[in-house]
Amino acid sequence: MNVQIIEKEDHTKWAMIPYDDYVSLVELAELATDMASGIDVEPHIAPGEEQLPEDLMARLLGGENAIRIWREFRGLTQQDLAERAGITESFIGLLERGRPTCRIDKLTRIAEVLGVHLEQIIRTV
Secondary structure (H helix, E strand, C coil), rough: CCCCEEEECCEEEEEEECCCCCCHHHHHHHHHHHHHHCCCCCCCCCCCCCCCHHHHHHHHHHHCCHHHHHHHCCCCCCHHHHHHCCHHHHHHHHHHHCCCCCCCHHHHHHHHCCCCCCHHHCCCC
16 A cells, blocks of 8 residues: 655644545445444345355355455465465465455455455455
8 A cells, every 4th residue: 555644743644545545444444343333244246246156155154264265266376366466375375364464455456366346355354
């Protein structure tokens, strides 16, 4: 994520980020708020979105890592996904095993390679 920090004369700091990153962060904050409040955040399919086969959807709803499921559905190895997303294979492995944090730009690149919305992989990262 590209961030520009601006410090004012009164020592307050402002962070400027690209609009697309801002939108992604707002979506993530809304999702986190929903999850914390107990609102149902099960995967939903919007018109025109691709749907996983029943067996993979059952694994997803059972709590298995969404990145792994979508990667397998696309027929990609961890190495394939890593190369296409510009990150390391070991990092993909960490994410699939439940690494608790990851920069939004990396998750965005992974979602783009997998051909899914960021929201579809963020639940289990």
